[in-house]
Amino acid sequence: xxQLVESGGGLVQPGGSLKLSCAAxxxxxxxSAMHWVRQASGKGLEWVGRIRSKANSYATAYxxxxxxxxxxxxxxxxxxxxxxxxxxxxxxxxVYYCNLPITIFGVVVxxxxxxxxxxxxxx
Amino acid sequence: QSVLTQPxxxxxxxxxxxxxxCSGSSSNIGSNYVYWYQQLPGxxxxxxxxRNNQRPSGVPDRFSGSKSGTSASLAISGLRSEDExxxxxxxxxxxLSGPEVFGxxxxxxxx
Numbered sequence: 001x002x003q004l005v006e007s008g009g010g011l012v013q014p015g016g017s018l019k020l021s022c023a024a025x026x027x028x029x030x031x032s033a034m035h036w037v038r039q040a041s042g043k044g045l046e047w048v049g050r051i052r053s054k055a056n057s058y059a060t061a062y063x064x065x066x067x068x069x070x071x072x073x074x075x076x077x078x079x080x081x082x083x084x085x086x087x088x089x090x091x092x093x094x095v096y097y098c099n100l101p102i103t104i105f106g107v108v109v110x111x112x113x114x115x116x117x118x119x120x121x122x123x
Numbered sequence: 124q125s126v127l128t129q130p131x132x133x134x135x136x137x138x139x140x141x142x143x144x145c146s147g148s149s150s151n152i153g154s155n156y157v158y159w160y161q162q163l164p165g166x167x168x169x170x171x172x173x174r175n176n177q178r179p180s181g182v183p184d185r186f187s188g189s190k191s192g193t194s195a196s197l198a199i200s201g202l203r204s205e206d207e208x209x210x211x212x213x214x215x216x217x218x219l220s221g222p223e224v225f226g227x228x229x230x231x232x233x234x
Contacts, residue, residue, distance in 0.1 A: 108173050110170055111170045114167065
C-alpha cells in the first residue's frame with residue numbers, strides 16, 4: 001500500500017525557514033517524481049513544485065510565487081522528499097501536501113497524496 | 124487569482140446532472156491535458172479525471188470530463204449526497220506561471 005507521510009510543519013516567524021519531509025513507502029520511490037501542493041485555509045489548491053527522479057536528473061520546477069525561496073530535494077536511500085522553505089512570508093501559511101503522480105508514458109493516470117502538514121507563518 | 128477560472132459554487136438535487144466549467148488559455152488547457160480533483164471536507168484531494176476525460180480505476184462512470192479549445196467541463200450525473208465536495212481543475216502550463224496550475228475550485232452542494 002502506498003503511503004505518504006508529511007512532517008515538519010509548525011509555527012515560524014516571517015523571514016524564517018522550515019524544512020518539510022515526505023516519507024514514502026509502498027512503491028519504488030527512486031523511480032518516481034514527487035510534487036508539493038499547498039492549500040491556505042478556506043482557499044484553493046496551489047502547486048508549489050516538483051522533483052523528478054535520478055533518471056531525469058533530479059530536475060526541479062517551482063511555482064513563480066516560491067521560486068528562489070523554496071527548494072525541493074530528495075534522498076532516495078531514505079525514500080523521502082523534502083521541501084526547504086526560506087524567507088517565509090505570511091502568505092505561505094497553508095497545509096502542505098506531498099503528491100505522487102503515477103504516470104504511463106508521461107500521462108498522469110492516478111495519484112497519491114499525503115495527509116498534509118500545516119505551516120503557519122506569523123509573528 | 125487562479126490561472127484557471129471556475130465558478131465558485133454549483134448545486135443540484137439528488138439524481139440531477141450538474142456540470143462545472145473550467146476556463147484557461149492557450150498555454151495551459153489549450154495545449155495540455157486537463158485533470159479534475161475532488162476534495163471531500165477535511166481530506167486530501169483525489170484525482171477524478173485525467174487526460175481530459177479518463178477515469179482512474181475506482182471512479183464511478185457518473186463522473187465525466189470533456190475539453191474544447193481552452194475550456195473544460197466536469198459533469199456529474201445521478202448526483203448523490205456523497206458528491207458534495209470541492210472540485211478543482213488543473214493543467215500543465217507552458218508559460219512562466221509554473222508547470223502546473225489549478226482552478227480556484229468549485230464547491231458543489233447537494234440540496
